[in-house]
Amino acid sequence: MKISYNRELCQGHNRCYMLAPELFDVDDEGYAVLKVEGEVPAELHDKAQLCVDNCPEYAIELTD
Amino acid sequence: MSDTKAPVEDWATDFDHTHPDYAAGAPAIWDDLRKRCPLAHSERFGGMWVPTRADDIKAIADNDFGNYTSHEVVVNEYANNDEMMPPPIGGAPPITSDPPFHADARRLLLAPFAPKQINKLEPFTRQYCHDLLDVALAKAKDNGGVFDAAIDYAQHIPVRVIAEMLGLPPEDGDRFRTFIHHIIENPIERELEEEETIEYYLDAQIERHRANPKPEGEGDLIDHLLSVEIFGEPLSPEHVRGTVVLLLIAGIDTTWSSIGSSIWHLAQHPADLERFRNEPDVRIFAIEEFLRLYAPVTMARRVAKDHELRGQQLKQGDWMLLPFPAGNRDPEAFEDADQFIIDRQKNRHGAFGLGIHRCLGSNLARMELAVALEVFTERVDDFELLDPATVRFSTGQIRGPRELPLKVHFDA
Ligand code: HEM
Numbered sequence: 001m002k003i004s005y006n007r008e009l010c011q012g013h014n015r016c017y018m019l020a021p022e023l024f025d026v027d028d029e030g031y032a033v034l035k036v037e038g039e040v041p042a043e044l045h046d047k048a049q050l051c052v053d054n055c056p057e058y059a060i061e062l063t064d
Numbered sequence: 065m066s067d068t069k070a071p072v073e074d075w076a077t078d079f080d081h082t083h084p085d086y087a088a089g090a091p092a093i094w095d096d097l098r099k100r101c102p103l104a105h106s107e108r109f110g111g112m113w114v115p116t117r118a119d120d121i122k123a124i125a126d127n128d129f130g131n132y133t134s135h136e137v138v139v140n141e142y143a144n145n146d147e148m149m150p151p152p153i154g155g156a157p158p159i160t161s162d163p164p165f166h167a168d169a170r171r172l173l174l175a176p177f178a179p180k181q182i183n184k185l186e187p188f189t190r191q192y193c194h195d196l197l198d199v200a201l202a203k204a205k206d207n208g209g210v211f212d213a214a215i216d217y218a219q220h221i222p223v224r225v226i227a228e229m230l231g232l233p234p235e236d237g238d239r240f241r242t243f244i245h246h247i248i249e250n251p252i253e254r255e256l257e258e259e260e261t262i263e264y265y266l267d268a269q270i271e272r273h274r275a276n277p278k279p280e281g282e283g284d285l286i287d288h289l290l291s292v293e294i295f296g297e298p299l300s301p302e303h304v305r306g307t308v309v310l311l312l313i314a315g316i317d318t319t320w321s322s323i324g325s326s327i328w329h330l331a332q333h334p335a336d337l338e339r340f341r342n343e344p345d346v347r348i349f350a351i352e353e354f355l356r357l358y359a360p361v362t363m364a365r366r367v368a369k370d371h372e373l374r375g376q377q378l379k380q381g382d383w384m385l386l387p388f389p390a391g392n393r394d395p396e397a398f399e400d401a402d403q404f405i406i407d408r409q410k411n412r413h414g415a416f417g418l419g420i421h422r423c424l425g426s427n428l429a430r431m432e433l434a435v436a437l438e439v440f441t442e443r444v445d446d447f448e449l450l451d452p453a454t455v456r457f458s459t460g461q462i463r464g465p466r467e468l469p470l471k472v473h474f475d476a
Pocket residue numbers: 125134137158159160170222226310311312314315316318319322359360361362363364388414415416417418420421422423424425426428429430
């Protein structure tokens with residue numbers, strides 16, 4: 001499972017950062033910063049899905 | 065006031081969010097409209113459109129084609145001709161600003177409202193919630209267990225915190241609420257005397273800040289606005305004042321409403337109360353579910369150019385209401401949309417708006433809501449509504465309980 005994040009769509013709702021601080025950090029202006037590159041570790045798959053399902057701007061995507 | 069309003073014949077063609085019937089029954093009105101007329105209309109306020117589907121609301125908020133302007137975001141009946149703050153700036157940047165100015169005005173405020181800054185205010189907020197309950201519960205003890213969670217608790221929290229952030233005297237809280245009442249709850253009541261206006265009050269406060277500059281890094285938000293630059297220049301006095309007006313009013317009725325609605329829910333759903341109180345891990349989901357189902361904020365736009373939407377012809381200057389709370393209850397976007405599901409796992413709600421105007425205070429509002437509910441459920445052991453008929457919801461664009469009498473059972 002791979003995760004990607006589109007900075008153009010992100011409006012800084014910070015839902016991802018609250019749900020999965022292992023996957024997302026937040027910069028000084030409140031925009032998300034993806035912490036992992038490419039493969040999501042198996043133990044974080046559920047959390048990655050949560051980020052996708054709660055981002056109001058559809059800025060996060062998972063691919064196989 | 066509102067009781068003189070003409071009755072609404074049909075919400076699909078005569079919509080009026082300031083009507084008392086709306087305060088009582090808005091969710092049922094949205095559900096009905098979504099099914100039979102997803103873009104309702106009204107001749108009131110000079111002509112207004114009302115979408116209720118989540119996808120329409122998101123598309124309008126995203127405004128990819130520049131069909132709408134944020135120049136005015138509260139529906140009113142006055143002609144707007146503020147020459148000091150013409151489009152795309154508007155009277156209260158960034159909420160009244162359009163691109164491209166909006167992004168520059170907004171960027172000035174992002175850092176102080178980012179999560180890590182806001183978290184520093186948590187201990188202060190928590191202590192204040194305890195202080196409020198010390199007083200409220202003592203009052204209830206002398207009063208047969210009765211106190212008002214909206215008046216004695218919820219309404220004070222955002223006022224105290226934003227006064228702290230802006231560097232305004234905390235004892236002026238009642239005045240802030242009066243200003244807000246004039247601006248949001250009753251924008252069409254009457255013209256005000258100069259000394260009654262928020263502008264008059266804030267000019268004196270801003271002047272006080274200007275005369276007492278603080279060392280780098282020690283200032284409050286007003287000091288911040290006086291020190292930052294836009295396009296290489298200090299902000300104009302009108303910009304500073306407009307933004308302070310915005311920061312003062314944007315967070316008060318809104319957060320008050322959210323805290324109040326959540327307590328209203330918990331008072332009626334003991335199983336949810338139990339889980340909120342005993343399962344800290346569920347709170348992160350519960351907070352978002354409160355925000356979704358009881359979203360307090362409906363915004364407005366003006367149509368910027370004639371265009372067609374859902375088969376209707378929209379004219380420049382028409383009002384476009386953006387009822388985010390209606391979108392949050394759309395069954396196309398949420399499973400069991402009308403149910404409160406305390407650990408809802410899929411929750412892309414738009415309570416804080418969508419797109420470029422996403423609530424700047426969302427991290428602050430969430431922190432306040434979470435802390436207010438944690439402290440409340442910790443301190444108030446056993447409570448219920450005194451009487452469902454005595455709960456009063458607001459009319460207008462900010463929806464929440466303005467009176468919420470509770471009965472506390474102390475000997476439990
Ligand atoms: C539960 C509480 C709150 C809710 C539901 C809420 C909701 C909203 C919504 C829906 C918008 C979008 C406006 C639009 O699209 O035109 C917004 C914007 C805004 N909110 Fe909040 N708000 C809350 C609390 C706060 C707080 C505590 C503050 C702090 C001062 C705040 C400051 C702002 C500002 C400055 C904007 C304008 C952002 C922009 O235009 O770029 N809000 N809010």
